Amino acid sequence: GDSVTQMEGPVTLSEEAFLTINCTYTATGYPSLFWYVQYPGEGLQLLLKATKADDKGSNKGFEATYRKETTSFHLEKGSVQVSDSAVYFCALINTNAGKSTFGDGTTLTVKP
C-alpha cells in the first residue's frame, strides 16, 4: 500500500537558520504530494502542494519539489522564524484510491 516516511524529529533551530525536512513516499501511479502544518490544538492547514513530477510547490517562504526519480518531496525554507514552530506533515493523495496517506509528522521548534 501507499506510505510516507518523514525524517524523525524533533528539529530545533535558531531563528534565521535553514530548514530541511525530508520526506519520501511509496505509491502506485502518480500521486499528488502535500505538506501540511499543524499548530498546537488546531487542525491541519495546507502549506503547499505539487501534483506532478518536477512541480515545485511554494508558500510563505517554504518550498518543496516533486522528485519522481527519488520518490521524494523534501520541505525547505531559507530562514525560519519563531512563528514557524509547529508540526509538519508530508502526505500524498493517490487519485486512484482517493484517500490521503500521512507521515508521522516532524516537530519543529525555532528559538529566538
Add this chain to the structure above:
Amino acid sequence: DAGVTQSPTHLIKTRGQQVTLRCSPKSGHDTVSWYQQALGQGPQFIFQYYEEEERQRGNFPDRFSGHQFPNYSSELNVNALLLGDSALYLCASSLRPPDEQFFGPGTRLTVL
C-alpha cells in the same frame, strides 16, 4: 465562505459508550473523509463518503461507521468505545475526484 466545521470541539466518554461526531464540508465540496489522529502521530484514514455512500475505508473495525446526508454533511459514529479510541478526529472535505483536502479543526475525544 465557511470552511470545514466540526462539532463538538471536545468530548469525554467512558468505555463501552457510543459517540457521534459531526462535520459540515466546505461550501461546494461533495466528498467527506474522516481521519483519526492519535497523540504524536499522523492522521490515519478511517473512511470516505461521496453521494451518501462509503467509497473507501481504511483499516478500522466495524465499530466505526458513518453517514453522509443529502446536504453533504457527515457523521462519524463509534460504538463500544475503547480507551484506545481517544484521539483527535479530523474531517476533511474535497471535490471528486479528490485532490486537495480541506481539514476541519477536529473533535478531541477522550475515553475514560
